[in-house]
Amino acid sequence: MSYQSQIPNTLTSVRFIAAPIFFYTFLNDLFVASVFLLVLSLITDAFDGHVARKLNVTSDMGAYLDVAADFILILACFLAFIILGWYDPLILLLIIAMFLLFVGTSGLKKPVYDPIGKYLGGYLMIMVFISLLFPESLIRKILLIVLVIMCLISIISRFSVFYYRNNH
Secondary structure: OOHHHHHHHHHHHHHHHHHHHHHHHHHOOOHHHHHHHHHHHHHHHHHHHHHHHHOOOOOHHHHHHHHHHHHHHHHHHHHHHHHOOOOOOHHHHHHHHHHHHHHHHHOOOOOOOOOOHHHHHHHHHHHHHHHHHOOOHHHHHHHHHHHHHHHHHHHHHHHHHHHHHHHO
8 A cells, every 4th residue: 555545544534633632622621722623623624535536545445434533523522512511412312313324324335425414524513613613502503403404404315315326
């Protein structure tokens, strides 16, 4: 395996490392460090797939690794938010259910991205970022309502794509 083929996975791995560090910094009122870690994570999330395509080293494993890194980081962020009372613990069930739905309808071969669900992880990252920058209850409630709507639409979209893929 060449050095270049490891670059995208290394970028993705930054999010795995950032998750527990974000959890620690956020719960210990190290706001600047928390924001820095989130920005770094958003940058690596934006570039890992792009770099993989540019270097022609894309893989299904890399795609799953990317989704798993996002999932772990998002869980760590929301768990920290829940500990401080920013969100209801049920939000974790919603996030976990959406991840399991993604894995369950994708199988282990090639990830299936439905038109809405493709953006759900991005929305969750933006939701974390906005929650950090504007830690007001009303903003979090609006973000949560949008999340629930996106999840419902994503479920419908995902099953439509899954059904179409398996019947054509």
